[in-house]
Amino acid sequence: MEQPLLDVQQLTKHYPLRAGALHRLLPQRQTPVLRAVDGVSFTMAPGETLGLVGESGCGKTTTGRLILRAIEPTSGSIVFGGQDITALHGPALQPFRRQVQIVFQDPYSSLNPRLTVRQSIGEPMLVHGLASRDEVRHQVNAVLEMVGLSPEYAERYPHEMSGGQRQRVGIARALGVQPQLIVADEAVSALDVSVRAQILNLFVELRQRLGLAYLFISHDLGMVRFISHRVAVMYLGQLVEVGPAAALFASPLHPYAQALLAAIPRIGDGSVSMFDHTERLLAGELPSPIDVPTGCRFYDRCPYRMDRCRQAAPALRAVDAERAVACYLHT
Amino acid sequence: MTETLLEVRNLRVAFHNEDGMLRAVDGVSFGVARGEIVGLVGESGAGKTLTAEAIMRLIRCPPGRISGEVLYRGRDLLALDEAELADIRGKDIAMIFQNPISSLNPVFRVGAQLLEAMTLHLPARRRTLRDRVREIFTHVGIPSAERRAQDYPHQFSGGMCQRAMIGMGIACTPSLLIADEPTTALDVTIQAQILALIRQLAAELGMAVLLVSHDLGIISQMCSRVLVMYAGQIVEEAPMATIFHAPAHPYTRGLMACIPDIEQVPARLGTIAGVMPGLRDLPSGCRFHPRCPIAEPHCAVAEPALRALDVTHRVACHLARRE
Numbered sequence: 001m002e003q004p005l006l007d008v009q010q011l012t013k014h015y016p017l018r019a020g021a022l023h024r025l026l027p028q029r030q031t032p033v034l035r036a037v038d039g040v041s042f043t044m045a046p047g048e049t050l051g052l053v054g055e056s057g058c059g060k061t062t063t064g065r066l067i068l069r070a071i072e073p074t075s076g077s078i079v080f081g082g083q084d085i086t087a088l089h090g091p092a093l094q095p096f097r098r099q100v101q102i103v104f105q106d107p108y109s110s111l112n113p114r115l116t117v118r119q120s121i122g123e124p125m126l127v128h129g130l131a132s133r134d135e136v137r138h139q140v141n142a143v144l145e146m147v148g149l150s151p152e153y154a155e156r157y158p159h160e161m162s163g164g165q166r167q168r169v170g171i172a173r174a175l176g177v178q179p180q181l182i183v184a185d186e187a188v189s190a191l192d193v194s195v196r197a198q199i200l201n202l203f204v205e206l207r208q209r210l211g212l213a214y215l216f217i218s219h220d221l222g223m224v225r226f227i228s229h230r231v232a233v234m235y236l237g238q239l240v241e242v243g244p245a246a247a248l249f250a251s252p253l254h255p256y257a258q259a260l261l262a263a264i265p266r267i268g269d270g271s272v273s274m275f276d277h278t279e280r281l282l283a284g285e286l287p288s289p290i291d292v293p294t295g296c297r298f299y300d301r302c303p304y305r306m307d308r309c310r311q312a313a314p315a316l317r318a319v320d321a322e323r324a325v326a327c328y329l330h331t
Numbered sequence: 332m333t334e335t336l337l338e339v340r341n342l343r344v345a346f347h348n349e350d351g352m353l354r355a356v357d358g359v360s361f362g363v364a365r366g367e368i369v370g371l372v373g374e375s376g377a378g379k380t381l382t383a384e385a386i387m388r389l390i391r392c393p394p395g396r397i398s399g400e401v402l403y404r405g406r407d408l409l410a411l412d413e414a415e416l417a418d419i420r421g422k423d424i425a426m427i428f429q430n431p432i433s434s435l436n437p438v439f440r441v442g443a444q445l446l447e448a449m450t451l452h453l454p455a456r457r458r459t460l461r462d463r464v465r466e467i468f469t470h471v472g473i474p475s476a477e478r479r480a481q482d483y484p485h486q487f488s489g490g491m492c493q494r495a496m497i498g499m500g501i502a503c504t505p506s507l508l509i510a511d512e513p514t515t516a517l518d519v520t521i522q523a524q525i526l527a528l529i530r531q532l533a534a535e536l537g538m539a540v541l542l543v544s545h546d547l548g549i550i551s552q553m554c555s556r557v558l559v560m561y562a563g564q565i566v567e568e569a570p571m572a573t574i575f576h577a578p579a580h581p582y583t584r585g586l587m588a589c590i591p592d593i594e595q596v597p598a599r600l601g602t603i604a605g606v607m608p609g610l611r612d613l614p615s616g617c618r619f620h621p622r623c624p625i626a627e628p629h630c631a632v633a634e635p636a637l638r639a640l641d642v643t644h645r646v647a648c649h650l651a652r653r654e
Contacts, residue, residue, distance in 0.1 A: 055518035162606050192374040192607070193545065197589035197600040204599065219519065222548075226591035226600065249593050263523040265548035267590060270571025273552050275527040282520045285488055 004043040011076035013037040036062040038237035049214040051228030059237040101174035105186035107166035111158040118154040164195035236297040243323035337363040342399035353610040357563040370554035377560040422452040425500035429512040431492035435484040442480025471498040490521035562618040569644040579651040
């Protein structure tokens with residue numbers, strides 16, 4: 001097997017919560033901990049798109065930030081292109097920072113309103129020494145063209161552009177430093193459907209042209225299905241299922257993945273409604289990531305729960321060459 | 332023919348500012364029958380929310396100006412005085428909003444807010460109403476109703492807040508519920524719970540629902556009839572089956588093609604070129620013509636009226652033909 005582009009092992013991020021006055025008086029009690037990401041492992045091949053799905057608070061965004069080294073992991077390792085970057089700091093991280101870029105959700109707040117498009121896209125090129133001041137002009141134009149904007153947009157400010165155009169600029173800024181991996185964190189969620197489709201198509205085009213890998217983080221399962229080669233489903237800080245997009249969507253194995261897919265309102269002709277079969281819908285809400293139970297985290301909401309599930313959490317195990325699931329029903 | 336509960340005729344919402352007049356909702360007409368769930372779908376800026384708010388007269392005037400007619404059981408809501416309107420709002424027509432957490436007052440207990448809404452309209456002793464609060468909480472699926480009624484909104488999750496808002500909406504058994512993007516702020520599994528609840532309550536109470544959403548998937552799972560809005564106007568109105576199998580307006584067709592399905596995955600998504608025009612620079616003629624793949628020169632000149640293709644299907648396009 002070829003070397004993975006990204007190999008994440010047992011990645012964990014715990015946030016200790018500041019204890020109240022009572023806690024400080026009782027030092028023997030432990031500070032409560034929020035387990036945002038709790039032992040996440042996966043790999044990505046070069047040029048592959050991995051969709052990371054889950055509901056809000058499940059740790060998708062934190063996972064993305066950890067991979068970017070925007071926040072420090074509590075434990076675990078991140079190996080990128082064969083190099084362990086978990087322990088690197090400062091200038092040693094610079095080459096890695098160029099190769100992994102992010103596209104944010106909100107095209108309104110992710111661009112500096114005081115910089116022209118040319119400055120926003122050109123600055124990272126200069127920082128990483130990819131272009132001299134003279135070359136930047138030409139390179140910004142080239143990358144704008146790549147995202148479907150004419151060079152005249154380079155002199156504009158963000159407020160002069162629509163949401164879709166700004167998101168193109170956000171993508172151009174990431175592309176400018178020739179990354180291998182782009183973390184797209186809800187990158188099209190803020191856009192209207194017609195514009196969203198344009199941007200999703202652009203992501204696909206760029207992937208074909210440049211061989212980019214995407215970690216596509218989203219709560220919108222339709223979009224994830226469209227763009228992803230493989231999909232990872234996250235619940236309360238852990239991966240519960242990973243597999244090829246087509247197989248996972250056709251026959252999800254984990255009860256949570258099944259419930260999640262069953263909850264998507266798909267376009268139909270209105271003759272039947274999924275909302276008439278309430279017994280098939282998942283009851284309850286996402287529990288708090290503070291004080292998580294010892295057993296399976298989905299236990300309370302799971303329609304198939306067994307005694308065993310409460311005692312020890314099932315690990316993510318391979319069920320065949322391509323699919324893995326963390327559930328005793330399958331492993 | 333079923334009884335018409337709400338009839339909106341030629342509704343317009345305009346705003347005056349230094350640039351002149353902005354026509355945000357421009358000549359919208361539709362009806363809602365008793366017990367029917369009607370979907371109002373469109374992208375942001377299409378005027379869906381303003382249409383819903385104008386029905387309840389929730390738009391500050393000035394700067395806004397609402398004209399046309401909103402007939403509720405034959406009475407024009409736009410012609411009523413504040414006292415008469417207050418009698419209908421919340422009692423006959425209730426509304427729930429997109430962001431349930433900010434719709435509740437953070438400094439009062441959730442139960443007390445529900446109680447307040449009921450005391451306004453229901454002549455009954457507080458004691459009886461308190462029992463009713465508990466009943467409603469149970470009805471909308473809030474567990475341990477007695478205890479949760481004593482909670483403050485911040486102790487509720489988003490889904491629970493929306494359940495409380497729905498409870499407040501149905502407290503006086505209204506005949507029409509206007510739900511403006513009721514699940515947009517919620518996660519998909521919670522969204523499914525809330526939509527199922529709305530559907531169930533509508534059936535139980537014989538309540539009509541005007542569901543405003545940008546999500547055609549939600550609309551198709553909830554509604555029998557759909558209104559498609561674009562740039563302040565209704566461009567197509569049809570039963571959901573027609574919208575799905577034979578959409579007539581190029582915008583509706585484009586919208587359907589844009590949405591990725593989880594079973595049939597195309598190599599590329601369909602797109603609609605460009606973006607919805609701003610209110611300051613509405614195109615002449617058909618408002619969709621600059622983005623329309625089949626536009627003809629005529630479309631840039633004459634504005635198409637909403638005309639009937641058949642009894643249940645209306646479309647505002649010069650080029651749409653009966654299938």
